[in-house]
Amino acid sequence: MIRIHYIQHVFHEDAGSIKTWINQHGYDLQVTRMFNSESLPDTTDFDWLIILGGPMGAYDESRYPWLAEEKRFIEKCIRSNKKVLGICLGSQLIADVLGGRVFKNRFKEIGWHPVSLTQAGKKSGLLTDFSESERVFQWHGDTFDLPDKAVHLIKSDVCQNQAFSYGENILALQFHLEFTPTIVEQLINTSGDEITDEPHIQHPDDMLNNLDNFARSHILMKNLLKKFNKAEV
Numbered sequence: 001m002i003r004i005h006y007i008q009h010v011f012h013e014d015a016g017s018i019k020t021w022i023n024q025h026g027y028d029l030q031v032t033r034m035f036n037s038e039s040l041p042d043t044t045d046f047d048w049l050i051i052l053g054g055p056m057g058a059y060d061e062s063r064y065p066w067l068a069e070e071k072r073f074i075e076k077c078i079r080s081n082k083k084v085l086g087i088c089l090g091s092q093l094i095a096d097v098l099g100g101r102v103f104k105n106r107f108k109e110i111g112w113h114p115v116s117l118t119q120a121g122k123k124s125g126l127l128t129d130f131s132e133s134e135r136v137f138q139w140h141g142d143t144f145d146l147p148d149k150a151v152h153l154i155k156s157d158v159c160q161n162q163a164f165s166y167g168e169n170i171l172a173l174q175f176h177l178e179f180t181p182t183i184v185e186q187l188i189n190t191s192g193d194e195i196t197d198e199p200h201i202q203h204p205d206d207m208l209n210n211l212d213n214f215a216r217s218h219i220l221m222k223n224l225l226k227k228f229n230k231a232e233v
Contacts, residue, residue: 002229003028005046007070009054009089010035012186016178017218018050021225034066040073048083049074051090053176055191057142058092058102071097083169083228088140091163091172098147098166107158109138110194111202112213115162115175121153126171129223130154135213136175139187141194143174158200171228177221181208 004027006015011033015022022029030046032038034054051074061067075097077084086094092102116133143159146152147166154163154173162174188195188204195201 001026001028002048003030003046004048004050005030005032005041006050006052007031007040007090008033008035008052009056010190012190013053013183015050015052016176016180016183017221018178018225020218021222034070037066040069043073043076043080043082046082048085049077051084051086051093052178053088053090053139056089058089058096058144067093078167078170081169084171085228086170086172087178088174088176091174092142092144094166094170094172095144095147095150095161095164098150100147100150101145102142103144105141105143105159107200108141108194108198109156109158109200110140111138111200111207112136112210113138113156113158113200115154115156118152118155120151121163124151124153124165126165126224126227127153128227129220134216134220135210136177136217137179137184137207137213138175139191139194140174177217177224179214179217181211181214184208 004022008014008031032040056064071093074093096102112135114133114135117130121127144161146161146164150164150166152164156162164172184207
């Protein structure tokens, strides 16, 4: 029985299709909701850590003091050889913990945007279900420098560092394969002020009407989790 724990930073960004995959397999699922001031667990209580997204920056400790505790927790999980998967903010927190710089990207990316595999990504056993180019859902304004010894897996023209692995058990994704239409609709309702007339920000209708993109993303997420479960990064 795999015990999976995920960290949720805001009420409207839950684990989406990840939670569906976990429930289908009957794995043990636990969650810490940082927005409810819930306590992080002991690292002996789970096997995997999944760190979800959120609107705050990895550098926003003055506004969100719990970020410092969360970073220490992530570092402890990495040192304990847990499998660690970070998504969007989660990927940035992993990069920060591993010594990478997190900072504002030149452009915000909101909506469905293309990413492509690097040469290392094409060789990764985790990404064999990915085409050389995929359209994935993005909602971020920050990016990060790759930590030393990280393997760069996925890139885009707008944001170079879209995914990396580190060591045997750590995977970071800047984009959201787990998002459902409901999550995106909630994001539009709560963070609609970010949807401005900029080059890489889509209209809400274009975000929500791409049901084939959601279906493709969920297939990629399911297969990625399956491979992450069975193989080393």
